Amino acid sequence: MTTRTNAATFGAAGPNDDIDRPTRLSLYRSLLEVRLLEKRAYDLFLQNLVKGTSHLSLGQEAVASGFAVAMRPDDYTYCTYRGHAHTLARGAPMVGVLGELLGRKCGLMGGKGGSMHLTSVPHGAMGSYAIVGAHLPVAAGAAWSAQYRGTDQVAVCFFGDGTTNIGAFHEALNLAAVWKLPVIFVCENNLYMEYTPIRSVTAVERPAADRAQAYGLEPIEIDGNDADVVYRAARESIARARAGHGPSLIEAKTYRTSGHSRADPAKYRPPGELDEWLERDPISLYRKRLLELGFDEPSLRSIESAVQRAVDEATEAAKASPPSPLEVIERDVWVDGGSSWRN
Amino acid sequence: MAQLTYREAVAAGIAQEMERDERVVFLGEDVADAGGVFKATVGLLERFGPKRVRNTPISEQAIVGAAMGAAMTGLRPIAEIMFSDFLAVCWDMIANEIAKARYMSAGQIALPLVIRTANGAGSRFGAQHSQSVENWAMSVPGLKVVAPSTAADAKGLLAAAVRDPDPVIFFEHKALYASKGEVPDGELVDRLGTAKVLREGSDVTLVALAAMVPRALEAAQRLEQEERISATVIDLRSLVPLDTRTLQAETAKTGRLYTVEENPRLCGWGAEIASIAAEEWFYELDGPIIRITTPHVPLPAADALEDNILPTVQRIVETVRRTAG
Numbered sequence: 001m002t003t004r005t006n007a008a009t010f011g012a013a014g015p016n017d018d019i020d021r022p023t024r025l026s027l028y029r030s031l032l033e034v035r036l037l038e039k040r041a042y043d044l045f046l047q048n049l050v051k052g053t054s055h056l057s058l059g060q061e062a063v064a065s066g067f068a069v070a071m072r073p074d075d076y077t078y079c080t081y082r083g084h085a086h087t088l089a090r091g092a093p094m095v096g097v098l099g100e101l102l103g104r105k106c107g108l109m110g111g112k113g114g115s116m117h118l119t120s121v122p123h124g125a126m127g128s129y130a131i132v133g134a135h136l137p138v139a140a141g142a143a144w145s146a147q148y149r150g151t152d153q154v155a156v157c158f159f160g161d162g163t164t165n166i167g168a169f170h171e172a173l174n175l176a177a178v179w180k181l182p183v184i185f186v187c188e189n190n191l192y193m194e195y196t197p198i199r200s201v202t203a204v205e206r207p208a209a210d211r212a213q214a215y216g217l218e219p220i221e222i223d224g225n226d227a228d229v230v231y232r233a234a235r236e237s238i239a240r241a242r243a244g245h246g247p248s249l250i251e252a253k254t255y256r257t258s259g260h261s262r263a264d265p266a267k268y269r270p271p272g273e274l275d276e277w278l279e280r281d282p283i284s285l286y287r288k289r290l291l292e293l294g295f296d297e298p299s300l301r302s303i304e305s306a307v308q309r310a311v312d313e314a315t316e317a318a319k320a321s322p323p324s325p326l327e328v329i330e331r332d333v334w335v336d337g338g339s340s341w342r343n
Numbered sequence: 344m345a346q347l348t349y350r351e352a353v354a355a356g357i358a359q360e361m362e363r364d365e366r367v368v369f370l371g372e373d374v375a376d377a378g379g380v381f382k383a384t385v386g387l388l389e390r391f392g393p394k395r396v397r398n399t400p401i402s403e404q405a406i407v408g409a410a411m412g413a414a415m416t417g418l419r420p421i422a423e424i425m426f427s428d429f430l431a432v433c434w435d436m437i438a439n440e441i442a443k444a445r446y447m448s449a450g451q452i453a454l455p456l457v458i459r460t461a462n463g464a465g466s467r468f469g470a471q472h473s474q475s476v477e478n479w480a481m482s483v484p485g486l487k488v489v490a491p492s493t494a495a496d497a498k499g500l501l502a503a504a505v506r507d508p509d510p511v512i513f514f515e516h517k518a519l520y521a522s523k524g525e526v527p528d529g530e531l532v533d534r535l536g537t538a539k540v541l542r543e544g545s546d547v548t549l550v551a552l553a554a555m556v557p558r559a560l561e562a563a564q565r566l567e568q569e570e571r572i573s574a575t576v577i578d579l580r581s582l583v584p585l586d587t588r589t590l591q592a593e594t595a596k597t598g599r600l601y602t603v604e605e606n607p608r609l610c611g612w613g614a615e616i617a618s619i620a621a622e623e624w625f626y627e628l629d630g631p632i633i634r635i636t637t638p639h640v641p642l643p644a645a646d647a648l649e650d651n652i653l654p655t656v657q658r659i660v661e662t663v664r665r666t667a668g
Contacts, residue, residue: 140409334508341584
């Protein structure tokens with residue numbers, strides 16, 4: 001098994017002049033949007049305004065933002081039940097996301113999907129899939145469609161480390177490689193498969209990167225907490241896919257600083273682990289980087305307060321929205337708008 | 344009119360739609376060079392090329408998942424799952440993803456796709472290659488379910504399924520692939536959700552699907568000759584949508600309703616029809632609704648066993664004779 005990493009070609013801090021200033025600000029804004037909105041979502045759980053379950057990406061935002069900023073508006077995102085970050089990062093409106101969590105009419109899907117199924121097709125967010133692994137073949141299919149139609153769109157498919165042990169992962173990777181599909185598979189390795197350390201249930205050390213060669217792909221492991229590194233990896237893998245060179249499999253090392261879901265206090269973490277990762281928090285890391293690169297404090301603060309304001313306004317708007325109306329229950333099973341199964 | 348086998352009619356239906364619409368693409372195991380293990384896709388690769396007719400690995404989740412991804416991004420894929428038993432391998436894709444995506448997304452996603460599959464017994468393949476699983480598909484909200492019994496219906500209903508904007512599970516019957524029938528020349532497009540009355544009688548109404556249709560017809564003939572019992576035979580053709588109007592009208596004329604089902608007993612499609620009839624047309628019935636089904640056991644392989652486990656013409660005749668008085 002190779003232990004080669006691709007730091008040189010994929011991502012790692014370079015001379016730092018390869019990412020322009022507006023892009024860096026977009027990255028910072030995106031990171032903040034995801035973080036502040038998810039913190040708000042958590043507060044709303046505590047107030048019992050969000051029912052059901054929810055899976056936050058706190059600590060993992062750089063993966064979502066780094067890719068979303070590198071994507072074209074007509075590219076496709078496929079993500080998991082931990083999908084608030086990816087859906088928001090593609091530009092889905094905050095009020096639609098919060099409204100969906102709150103079960104309101106203004107929700108992205110009017111309350112019919114819920115936290116685990118956020119979808120915003122106009123923003124290329126093609127769905128959040130809550131059965132582990134299911135969306136990898138679907139993303140391959142969207143990439144096949146782009147290849148067939150000759151559009152040079154790409155599909156980016158995000159999933160957790162636990163997904164690398166389910167059959168659909170293998171089927172999708174193999175098909176994508178054989179058909180040279182323009183799809184990028186991004187494993188967010190946050191070290192835990194739900195409550196269980198991934199290494200204790202996986203035959204290889206790096207759950208995605210160490211499997212890449214089985215599909216004739218290069219093993220790629222990146223720092224998933226550094227938005228610049230993720231952005232560079234995204235830029236390169238997307239360019240490869242657009243040029244017809246086929247899929248990539250990227251393992252982004254990261255850490256979720258909250259539990260697996262709302263119900264999980266994350267007591268399985270060894271002492272000190274959380275603190276170590278909090279020191280590498282993607283948002284403080286990026287803020288520091290921006291200051292080092294000469295961005296001034298007031299302009300960063302103005303972004304921060306603008307994003308906070310947007311989250312506050314979206315919260316109020318979502319709370320003011322009426323509950324999902326009952327007439328949607330039998331709507332939209334079929335394209336004709338209805339659900340009739342007989343005459 | 345041309346005489347085509349059922350398998351030729353399937354290929355003709357796919358070809359008609361691929362010719363008409365460039366968005367129609369086709370994928371499955373052994374479907375291209377080999378023309379399908381049931382030879383139902385012979386000639387498609389030569390005619391439409393490897394970009395539109397694609398062989399896949401043995402990866403049912405990837406086949407159906409890729410069809411889903413392609414359908415939600417502008418194509419109209421036809422996916423082949425070689426044996427309907429293998430739907431179990433990709434049932435997550437079908438029941439959890441494809442069937443629910445439109446509803447969960449409040450109509451943002453449309454999935455105009457067809458999953459074709461070879462269903463049913465009669466080939467001595469044993470319990471994992473012979474099942475009739477149309478009732479699995481029928482039980483999941485969000486799927487349309489079609490099962491033709493003739494060559495003309497195979498072509499016409501397949502074309503209708505491809506043009507339908509929603510996901511359709513299209514059950515072809517293995518035992519019918521070699522059967523021949525008249526298929527009208529030129530473009531043929533049928534309508535989903537329409538049952539066909541194949542024979543009008545006055546005493547009993549037999550409702551059948553796929554390979555049970557020719558058996559019901561033969562049984563009706565024998566009932567007429569041997570028992571002077573006059574039977575209506577309805578080919579259901581589609582389970583979702585379900586043509587309950589035709590069923591009700593034809594049941595009202597005879598007062599007796601029989602279902603002839605190849606799926607195993609529990610929760611077979613006839614149970615739903617019986618329940619609708621009992622709830623809604625009870626006073627038009629002159630006797631109990633009788634279901635003639637495969638017993639609730641896995642399918643055995645040996646010819647003597649397989650021949651006797653499905654509803655046979657003899658069993659249909661005897662059941663009706665015993666109960667129709």
